Amino acid sequence: MVSRRLFLQSSAAVAAVAASGVRAAWAENAPGVTDAEIKIGQTFPYSGPASSYVPIARAEAAYFKMINEKGGVNGRKLNLVSLDDGYSAPKTVEETRRLIEEDGVAFIFQSFGGFTNLAIRAYLNEKKVPQLFGAAGADQLDDPQNFPWTIGFNPATSTEGRIYAKHILATKAEAKIGVLYQNDQLGKTFLTGVRDALGAEHAGMLVKAVSYEVADPTVDSQVVTLQGAGVDALIIAATNKAASQTIRKAYDIGWTPDRYLFFGAASIEGTLKPAGLEKSKGLITAGYLKDPTDPRWQDDPGFGEWAAFATKYLNPVDRVASAVYGFSTAATMVHVLERCGDDLSRENILRQALAIKDFELPMLLPGIKINTSPDNYFLIRQMQLARFNGEKWEPFGELIGG
Incomplete structure (x- = not known):
């Protein structure tokens, strides 16, 4: 190259x-x-x-x-x-x-x-x-x-995984959860966060976890496997290409679980448009940056x-x-x-x-600040849930951590 x-x-x-x-x-x-x-x-x-x-x-x-x-x-x-x-x-x-x-x-x-x-x-x-x-x-x-x-x-990806699992517990107590995850540290730690949030009491809610390799041409077979397991709450811990394929395939086979999408793949241009905006409607993600296409920020x-x-x-x-x-x-x-x-x-x-204190950036969501210290090596520790309405992400609820 x-x-x-x-x-x-x-x-x-x-x-x-x-x-x-x-x-x-x-x-x-x-x-x-x-x-x-x-x-x-x-x-x-x-x-x-x-x-x-x-x-x-x-x-x-x-x-x-x-x-x-x-x-x-x-x-x-x-x-x-x-x-x-x-x-x-x-x-x-x-x-x-x-x-x-x-x-x-x-x-x-x-x-x-x-x-x-x-x-x-x-x-x-x-x-x-x-x-x-x-x-x-x-x-x-x-x-x-x-x-x-x-x-x-x-x-941390485990934080995001915990956030989605907590939301499922709060809104769909009888859910059958499935996770599609990239077979590396990103996906594995995401899955760990889901399991941690469910705990021993709710561990049985996770009915299927299926991995894919970065080099895989498609994830169609994984999507079909998750559907076959009866999953009705799907967590997509994948990067843009595989996430887009998952959204499109699920829609095309008539499968309609609640869908939670890794923030790193929540790009409208990079993931949702290739998948199809109509097919992406209803997705939930957790973010910390302002969406540049959202009209509510125009005077910000x-x-x-x-x-x-x-x-x-x-x-x-x-x-x-x-x-x-x-x-x-x-x-x-x-x-x-x-x-x-x-x-x-x-x-x-x-x-x-490692000495950043309450640093605010122009495009961070309101209330989110960057802090580091010798024992805090992640800059972002709060996120906000958002739902895709077919055109843009609509934030809902309060800022949350894992």
Whole structure:
């Protein structure tokens, strides 16, 4: 696969610094940092079964470009080197090593996927390289005792699984629950959350759990198996492609269970439109970001910030909900780097990433704030349920945690 690089620095400024031979006193303790730039590494599935998530990376690159046009962070431009890993763990390892050992990045930011982030975790912790705000919710990313250099961004997938199971218990006490899950840490921890919420008393409500592999061409047989088990409350712990196939197949065979959809696959553009908007009507998900297509946000100041950014820096095709996520993660990263000041050692970058207090982002749902600490490695811990009405997601109820 051809690597994709997104260079966002002022090359003239970098060249001038290099020619001058200037070397900051702290350079040995801050790889990837010069007086002119901060070099950031990332792997992302520009190809392969998760390529529909690419608007995230494009939004992050565009946000850094916007910051650079405003003068950078404390006078330094942000240089994002983003390489294609095809959503393949061996490729993620290969490209991450390249980023650290050849490109000399300061840290890894927002690499995509649960099993892919876990594949590079031991290497990055051994090298004491910050692995920041991974685009994943695998519970294993929250392990400060054993892997202190690794921080996830998304809510833990087990938390989301617990939220859906609790909602089923509260609204459909006699339900027969089925789970379709991706056969990796994402899906397995999601399933663990469902079982935890049901507990021993309600364990029998989970009548069938069926997995699929990322490389599977379809999940049609799994859907038929779940229908055959009598499932009337289906939890879809799948990424975009498999989730879309599940929604479409269930509708086409006349199966109408209550359906709960993993937030990471709740994109209208990436999942619901390919499945069919009418076929997606009634889905429930749990989110934490404002839907950019929802008219109720049109006069919201935070939405105004997003809209101005998207209009100027994103192609129309990339102005989707997943790009809102990229906009938000990039803003969080810039916040951390600003707090670092001139101490851009890897140790201080990690320290500041673990000292975020009540940070509000323009596109977070009202009431949700980002907090981290040395014993809190997940940035988002609250979500709100929403139901798809055939056109947009409609939030309901209060903010909830797992």
